[in-house]
Amino acid sequence: MSLLEVSGLRKRFGGLLAVDGLDLSMSEGEMLGLIGPNGAGKTTVFNLLSGFLTPDAGEIRFGGRNLVGLKPHAICRLGMARTFQIVRPFPQLSVLDNVRVAALARHPAMPRALEAARAVVERVGLGARARELAGGLTLADRKRLELARALATEPTLLLLDEVMAGLNATEIDVMVRLIGAVNGGGISVLLIEHNMRAVMSLSHRIIVLSFGEKISSGTPRDVAADRRVIEAYLGEEYVHPAQA
């Protein structure tokens, strides 16, 4: 059964056609990478999927349910969680309290939500920082917090928006392993990334967006070799590890 079915998705901002007739599907347990140059419309797609924007045309079916017209909180409750490209922690709350807000979506009672939050905080490796205020965290920890909050809503599909951006090589490795583990645990992941090593190694499949259109899709290897993708985005220098 298809987890996510998107067809004919279109969004226009004034004169700019940000997303032009996009088709996309995901099956359960899959990790799908969404790549493309800046301004290609990737974050717009996320905003459309998660309900922050309404599409001008097209269908979004998640677990068989139509999502178009639903508000973001409803979509989250249905099992699709997202992170933001520019992280949005609650600065005056502790790491634990941040995650608890998310956990309350599934566990309305405060003590139970706290327990669930604690488990997620440990899982992403922020246990040592649980009581620190989110406003004082490093960028890498804030990214992990963002991930933790999304996980605490117990999603079946996780939308990650450039979660590696701004991280150094070590931090990226940690994050890659974390995401791999999340996906390994059964959560499907749709991943926007610019870091090619990360997205190529993690993804089962990749979709390439350019100027709002899908220009290629397939396995990482196929996409890396695709002439159109090389011209639009990757450049001649990029060599997929499998081709080297």
Place this chain on the structure above:
Amino acid sequence: MKLLALLAVAVLAALPWIVGSYLVTVLIFIFFYAYLGQAWNIVGGYAGQLSVGHAAFVGVGGYAAALLSAHAGLSPWIGMWIGGALAAALGAVIGYLGFRFGLRGFYFVLLTVAFAEICRVVALNVDAVGGALGLYITFTGNPRQFQFQDNRAYYYVALALMLGSTALVRSIERHRFGAYLTAIRQDESACEALGVDTLRVKMLAMILSSFLTGVGGTFYAFYLFSLQPNAVFGIPLSVEIIIRPIVGGAGTVMGPILGSFILSPLAEISRTYFAQGGWNGLHLIVYGLLLIAVVLFLPQGAYPALLRLVRRRPA
């Protein structure tokens, strides 16, 4: 901590039998404005939706109870709930318009001020509700009509309002509703992405806040025995309502109480010593300076600062 609270309540309960009538009156105002501040605190402090028009709810509640009592002989003990409900309805309208249309910050402030001013102008000009002269309550001293011969009865009512509202806010803080409010104040979009129906939560906060404030309007009417449109719907009352929680600590349980204990005596002193000399507005100048000082130096209010001070002392 609980022992300290119980002790404080016991002391407050005993005070009217120890101190003189003047101090009892001052304390009544402290408790009453702490109550109004606590009601505002729910939507203005915790949810972070700055309303500078809460006087509208006091006015609606007070006028409703007063009119029902005068024209329908309805006891204010019942009228207060109707007044509260009407105030809540107004709050729902303002909240819905503001939240649904995405009015934040400055725009939301303006919306609340506009509604309060409309209420004021209507009350001033509609003779059926008293017009410019306002409403006067005839003194009967009958408890069934929410009137008491003894100042001390009002004292206990005001104390009950303050303690009850504080208990409510404390409870809110410990439940999901409170966690959601605090999160919404910091980042609404993040909340939406985490499954929080921000519109519904904010509406709930607004309705609860305006309901409680409306109930307070009945106390106002039957304690002061008069309702003047400019006094009961005007910006000065809205300022009195918000300044205590802001100075004391918006979004904290003790903030409105601490704020009221700081500000009411200040207002009383300036009124007593300077009002005769024609320096009518002095206490408002002090309010203004305090607001400025709080924003610049103690943005979280006096109570959190006090806590930090206490925690620095070695155990």
Place this chain on the structure above:
Amino acid sequence: MDPTLIGQGLLSGFLFGGVYSLMAVGLTLIFGVMRVVNFAHGDMMVWGMYLAWLLSARAGIDPYLGFVVCAAALFLLGLVVQRGLVERIVDAPHEMQILLMLGVALVLENAALVAFGPDPARVRSPLSQATLWLGPIFVDVARLLTFGLAMVLTAALWLFLARTDLGRTMRAAADNPYGARVIGADVRRVYAAAFGVGAACVGAAGALVSPILPFQPTSGLGLSVTSFNIVIIGGMGSLPGAFVGGILVSVAESMGAVFLSPSMKELVSFGLLIAILLFRPAGLFGKTAG
């Protein structure tokens, strides 16, 4: 309805609109450059009025000359408020900024109350009594002069923003605050100047209107609300919007007074504000606020 009455109202409203425009331009300049909403705008204008009254009553200076002093005094006040207060909370949440300016408004309004008393005041100018007749409609010379001077000042402001370095930097900062900082503009100086100029506008407006309208310390709130009305209608941060909006709102108010009762006029004002807030907070010309 007597067409003469309507014509009278239209002309009256139009002429008064000059002052509204000047007032609104000051507010929108402050907002446009710094994204600060000056809640004390109306109260600053009231101080402009009282200063004009002082000059007239104590020094015999006609407000149509004295407005320069009022503008200068309010300019200084604006500088002090910006440098001393607003600048310290540049990065704070908007609610803090609102509360700060509310505090300033409270201080200004009640300082005026303490200094001048609660009773309405009016400035006597020898020109207040003179009238001109244009056919069946008469024009207060005072109103005409107020309008004329307000237009001159607005034009001067326009030139300042268009031709001087400081003015151009202000416009740049209004368009793109980060960009302005990046190119090395001394943003603090620009902000202080913008607040000062905005306050000067409203100080001059107050002086110019003092011979026409009675005023009291509590007039501040109404004037602030009217300023917000105009600026929101015309577009937050848009100078042409504030200018056009000022005339529009003044004419609308004048018509409101002709067709409805004067107290209902306030209702129209507030109702209009709510409608604009709900349906076009960006206004006719404007950018969206933060």
